[in-house]
Amino acid sequence: MTVTELVSYEDALATYDPVMGLEVHVELGTKTKMFCGCSTTLGADPNSQTCPTCLGMPGALPVVNAIGIESAIKIGLALNCEIAEWCRFARKNYFYPDMPKNFQTSQYDEPIAFNGYLDVSLEDGEVFRVQIERAHMEEDTGKSLHVGGATGRIHGASHSLLDYNRAGIPLIEIVTKPIEGAGERAPEVAKAYVAELRELIKALGVSEARMEMGQMRCDVNLSLRPYGREKFGTRSETKNVNSLRSVERAARFEIQRHAAVLNDGGAILQETRHFHEEDGSTTAGRIKDNAEDYRYFPEPDLVPIAPARAWVEELRAGLPELPSVQRKRLQADWGMTDHEMQSVLNAGAIPSILATIAAGAPSDQARKWWMGELARRANETGQELTALPITPAQVARVAALVAEGSLNDKLARQVIDAVLDGEGDPDEVVEKRGLAVVSDDGALGTAVDEAIAGNAAIADKIRDGKVAAAGALVGAVMKATRGQADAARVRELILERLAPKE
Template sequence: MTVTDLVSYEDALASYDPVMGLEVHVELGTKTKMFCGCATTLGAEPNSQTCPTCLGLPGSLPVVNATGVESAVRIGLALNCEIAEWCRFARKNYFYPDMPKNFQTSQYDEPIAFDGYLDVQLADGEVFRVGIERAHMEEDTGKSTHIGGATGRIHGARHSLLDYNRAGIPLIEIVTKPIVGAGDRAPEVARAYVAELRELIRALGVSEARMEMGQLRCDVNVSLRPHGQEAFGTRSETKNVNSLRSVERAVRFEIQRHAAVLGDGGTIVQETRHFHEDNGTTTSGRVKEEAEDYRYFPEPDLVPIAPEREWVERLRAELPETPLARRNRLRDEWGVSAHEMQSVLNAGAVEPIVATIEAGADAAAARKWWLGELARRANEQGVELASLPITPAQVARVATLVAAGELNDKLGRQVIDGVLAGEGDPDVIVEQRGLRIVKDEGALGAAVDEAIAANPAVADKVRGGKTAAAGALVGAVMKATRGQADAARARELILERLGVTE
């Protein structure tokens, strides 16, 4: 189905209620794999970080990674989940080249964390609560690279390359309860949930959760039901969506696609689908298996896990402030509105601003530079704000020089130009480029006299009481000094020279 075959989003919502389920896989930042001692270093030579255990060779036995279990408990607590007093691993059997054991060690009916929730804030400040069904531990698969063909997928490929370095890396899969009641805001809710979850994972320090690197991946389940109907419709599952924007687009497209199929009298096939970044569409993958198709059974080589209650409560007491609570606190401290705070969040500027304030800038100046000049540069280059080659300490120094009257905003932008170009720290650039504001009364007075002499008509207006016209003379002074004059002092001197008082 192409975009032209879809019904409009508005028409889809006029007939149906969307129901979502989001399954997020988080790759933990442990030093070793979940069930063996192999390293998890990113970018290593293919198949160089493997052993008999993660390759599933006969006679090898797994051992649970204690840090992985602790990370799972911390994630569960942060998601307001119940932590199981007793749980165990299971074998999820399926046969695919990226699974060298022909089964995945996971958890099935006994997850380590269950029945929680996460509050997410939408763009207008509304808070939407997403229920959490479970968070369970498992291991990642290997990585397949399909060579040949037009899509980069296995269908049509000439051959495939397999790298098992990733096989066995610890994963936490977080599964929501059915998300109902979002209505036309369903795509926004999905995006906000994944964004909030990503920030929470980062705050816990258990993963960098970089979606572009596959450290956080989202499977998007969507179904529709006619208004007034209680039973859920048949769902589709769009696999491995790897950006916030794509999560939002995948939900929107699937709502429109389902509505078009149902509106034509067709039926929805329960299947996995692939999302295409280039045009925002999804295409069919394979018919979706049910749980019984995986033939789950308890993992015989691993003992059950029984987290001690005292240890769980100690981890609970050590949880950091949630991202939502922190943003609300910072909003109050900075004295900004909910809309302004949302702009900060959308720009990815929270952490840079916090670090700039810690480096000595005031909150207003830190926001101004990151949301203004630096956000513009990031947009032009198509990169994240935090990826710009400038540190919060350097931004704080520019803000301090402006506040002290050593620079004005125009000169500050030139200093930032220099920092981004790799010319050094702000003070070095100020000296090398000669950017400091001209405060010498002699030099400034001479520039004022030249401006008055060159603009006699304007000078006469000022003498006649039209002091607003002095702005043109200040502009001439700024031009003559390459923007380095103290504008306020220049205006004072102009009025003094013309015998005008305010």
């Protein structure tokens, strides 16, 4: 089915009720792999970070990464989950080229965390509660590189290369319960949930959760059912979606695709799907296996895990301030309305604002630049705010230059544009472009005298006591100096020269 055959989103929602399930995989930021001592550092030569254990050699025995378990418990606690008093690993058996052991060490019917929830805020401020089924520990697979084709996928490739450096890296898979009742806002709920989860994971310090690097990825399960029917429809699973925008687009596309198939009397296949960033479409992958097809059985080489309750409570007490709590505190500290805070949240600006404050900028100035000029540039380029090529320290320096009088707002915007264009740090840009505010009385005096001479009628009004007319002369000086004059000092000089007649 091509994109042109889809029904409209509105028509799909007029007939069918979407039900979603989101499975998010998070790579933990441990120094070593989940069951061996191999390094997890990115960028190493292919297959240089492997050992007999993560390659599944006969006789090699796994040992559980203690930090991985601790991270899993922290995630479970932050998601309001119950933490298992006793759980164990299982073998998930299937053959795939990037699975060197031909099974994945995971958790099946006994996850470490279960039965939780996460409240997410939508763009208009509505709060939607997403129920969490489970969060379980497992290991990542290796990486396949398909060579010789046009798309980078196996279809059309001449051969494939396998890098097992990633095999065995600790993963936490967070699985929601079926998400019902979102209606037309289902894609928005999916995006908001993954966004909130990403911020929570980063706040916990257990992963950088950089989706563009595969450290966090989402499988979007979606089905449709006619309104009034209780039974869920057949689901599809769009795999490894790696951006917030793509999560929303994948859910929306699948709603339209499912509706088109059902409207034509067809049946939805339970299958995996590939998401295509270029047009937001999905294409078929493989028929989706059911749990029984994986032949799960308890991992015989690992002992069960029984976290002591005292340890769990110690971890709970040590959790950092979570994003939802932080937002409420910041809103009060910054004196913002619900609408203003929601705008900051929608822009994803909180981390950048806080980092700019930490770099020395006043909070109001940090908010001003990120929510003003920088948000505008992000919208123009279709980027997330954090992806802009400017650092919080650079924004703080721009704010400092304005505060000390070296720049005014107009010049500061030029400096920010230059930094974004790769011309260097703010001080370098100011020097190279000669953008500093002119505050020397000698230079300003000459410009003021020329403005007075060229605007005699306005000057006479000021002499007659109409001081408000000075704004026009200030504007003339600013134009003559390309916006670099110190406007406050210019006004003072004008009024000194044109003191009203006694």
